Amino acid sequence: MGSKIDGNAVGLAGEFTVLAQLQMRPKLQATFTLGHTKSVDIVVVNGRQKPIRVQVHRGPRSIKRGKYGRNYYAWPMDRKDEARSDVDVCCFVKFIPPKTSGGSWSSRFFVVPWRDVRTNLRWGYQQYLRAEKRRPAAGRNIGFREFRIPVGREERAPACVPPPCRRGARWLRYENDWGWFSRSPARS
Secondary structure: OOOOOOHHHHHHHHHHHHHHHHHOOOOOEEEEOOOOOOOOOEEEEOOOOOOEEEEEEEOOOOOEEEOOEEEEEEEEEEHHHHHOOOOOEEEEEEEEOHHHHOOOOEEEEEEEEHHHHHHHHHHHHHHHHHHHOOOOOOOOOOOEEEEEEEOOOOOOOOOOOOHHHHHHHHHHHOEOOHHHHOOOOOOO
16 A cells, blocks of 8 residues: 555545534534535535535645746636536635644635635636637637635735735635634625
């Protein structure tokens, strides 16, 4: 057996850690959705509204540096995610390996409303096209997308955050925003 962890195991670990965080919050009831090709990973009920549909993304393996800002985490996503309406919030999980976290695995969580995810993906794709000086061929759209979160607490909004999410430094509130589930979010 090698020391590399299976990607499916890491995905499950992401879902379990998010579910554990939600279960520790008072007045929230969270449960897994079962199935192999599901689009929603967790359903949360807070007693005041319709169930909240949660998708969990785990990763990234490292910090990226480049044309979209100084340092940022980037989670791979897909073109189809831009048009989705079956998710209310996305929890992005960053696992920190034992070498850098003092001997045991630790996690960072980013709770992002789906409308902000969609805005980030659309804006990021347009930035990619501008940076690469490309135009998609008629009827053809490159499927790869990235959701980006800046690393660190920079005072100015970094280049990897779309302008609508820069207003009021909304991107700073994503980390550990478990209170989002107690508020009454509007459907995306």
